[in-house]
Amino acid sequence: MPEIHADVSPETKTLLPHEAQVTHHEVMRLFETFKEANDTRLAEIERRAADVVTEEKLARLDRALDERLARLDRLVLEARRPALSPERRDARAGASEHKAAFEAYIRSGETGALRALETRSLSVGSGPDGGYLAPPEIETTVTQRLSALSPIRAIAGVRQVSGAIYKRPFAKAGPATGWVGETAARSQTDAPLLAEQVFPAMELYAMPAATQSLIDDAAVDLESWIAGEVETVFAEQEGAAFVHGDGVNKPTGFLTQTLVANSAWEWGKIGTVASGAAAGFPEDDPADVLFDLVYALKAGYRQNGRFVMNRKTQGALRKMKDGAGAYVWAPPAQAGGQASLFTFPVTEAEDMPDIAAGATPIAFGDFRRGYLVVDRVGLRILRDPYSAKPYVLFYTTKRVGGGVADFDAIKLMKVAAG
Template sequence: MSSLETKTLSGEEALADLHRAFTAFKDTNEERLAQIETRMGVDALTEEKLQRIDRAIDETKRRIDRVALDLSRPRLGASASDDAPAREHKSAFALYMRSGEAVGLKALESKALSAGSGPDGGYLVPTPAEQEILRRLTRLSPIRAIASVREISTHSLRKAYSTQGPASGWVAEADPRPQTSSQQIVDLTFPAMELYAMPAATQTLLDDSAIDVEQWIAEEVQTVFAEQEGAAFVSGNGTDKPKGFLAYTTVADASWTSGNIGYVATGVSGGFAASNPSDALFNLVYALRAGYRQNGKFVLNRQTQSTIRKFKSSTGEYLWAPPATLDQPASLLNFPVVEAEDMPNVGADSLSVAFGDFARGYLVVDRLGVRVLRDPYSAKPYVLFYTTKRVGGGVQDFEAIKLLKFGAA
């Protein structure tokens, strides 16, 4: 049996385990609810069992996520370009990584006059390796996976944003065109900030001809880059890092104005209402305009998801549902659930749940080029590889994202 078939089988087994665990979760939760009705309290053993099953659901979902990532990860060698310049760059980059010989890379980058070549040191990784790093980040970085992504060759992206919508009106074919209300446009700027990682290798590993150095560098930096991005896209303050959607000014949705993010309150500080707690989720969904709602997604962390997993509709159906296939997310109110561990836990006035069309609402900006600077001196006998990429981000449509605030108002 091939490795791919083994991973697929492992994923299908994990998916079956997840559905069995959720069935056990529902049965145990029904038992808990019955105890509340009949005894005015929950048996400690039942509560402990429910928490144990809940942890098993989360762990099984992690297994599924890992399998899905592995299945989407081809080797770089299989996707490398066959043209001569690409082969030449790949060969020169491998020589630099293994021995520090940079003459070939210097000549290639001088000849290419690449827009991604900056004066800040280091050498551009081959294009297939850069594309692989970005593709892996899309799998690992939850907000990047659902946001719009734009590649640029400059230090920042400026984007026009209409605060009142485009000027428009209806007229007959031969009628004069009346003047519409003046459109207000502002500039949004998304600077690309520097993100770095510094993986280390032994010279023995680098001397091993069986090691694909492009694959190695991609695997070493993917998780570090994804973790840093994930935190910044959620709550980054915009100083030397992208600005997260939680860092913008938030206002009650009834008082929403352009440039702010609207929120809906649960009515209870640090939690959901005791009666009909799921109403807050419905209110959040319908705070979003229909044009955005059709592509809406929930963003929350595992702890908040664990709380919501117990909620049921008025007809007794659970609002949370496990994924139907390996490549699908869990759902809440039939909308996809995106797990972002950088979302805050439920607390007093916390903004722990987001819902929106993030493809229209949040923009990720990637500056072309991932650079590597070899450093064999700072941590001898190890060789460090100072790897950098430039990325920015921020809200581009303030109507497209709504938040759930765990507060009285």
């Protein structure tokens, strides 16, 4: 097989805790042990003398490797999670009238200051029925944390809009071009054929609850508390929608587009490559079909390509070798890095399906160009002290949309014989 080179952007340099470095060393050591056990298993299969003890050992190592990788991901995420520092809060205290008014509303339900702001700027709040716009600090923190938590958002293109819909014109066919002599007559070129993609922003909500004593405690940073409470819920909901959302009151996922064999690809559909077996991968040279998936993507997209799959699928690919006998999956080269497949980075998205007949468990593409996430500016919070007494609910809403922006930038592996 020809050698593949990926243009992988360097990882963000962040000071990671010592525990993350130790866990990374454990991952590397476990993977070496895993490879030795898998080599033994493959040799036993070739001799037609498979040993159940070897299979059990490999399964234990596989589970241990997954646990260490999950722990490493969690440690790196916690180290990179942005926060509102006390210095930043103190520097802006008193300078942000909106922030002070919003904190009074959150702690006591006092709306007078926010209503006064509404009189001067209709964009600041929406009144008690729909809640009030949170200060920019909270919205920025939530958005940054979502970028770290939501796997598809982290690799997709992101646009911020102030309206309910983002419209994107694109050329389905460019103008006619050609070569001519210096003094030769130029024929008239055709006008480009333009079409329009529409990405509506749908409402995503969360409803964290707090006790009155927590709210009354002046030492509690309510901004960070709200951001921390809603970030995981938002990330889980939008992560699932970006993969297999049906577009009804939620974004449209890339797996719910019309899928066709890559040989019959056309705009508006996503091309697929067969895995070569009805329920998985062929027994002989199974990694070859992954090469087919990589090269189904055009070179202009392939240089920024990455794989997207869930952890269970990674576990299956971890056992594969290429024609030269080298393992195609590699653990992160450093703490805070990403696992790779043929040197292309692997993004783990648990909402991707498992390997099964007819499923599409592996995606490969340039997701920065292929998938677009649309964020409507503004995080809205409604304080509700009545619905769940004695607790106070904070009904938090954010408008998010998403869909495939370039149907040529994403390819899928479909589990099928051909």
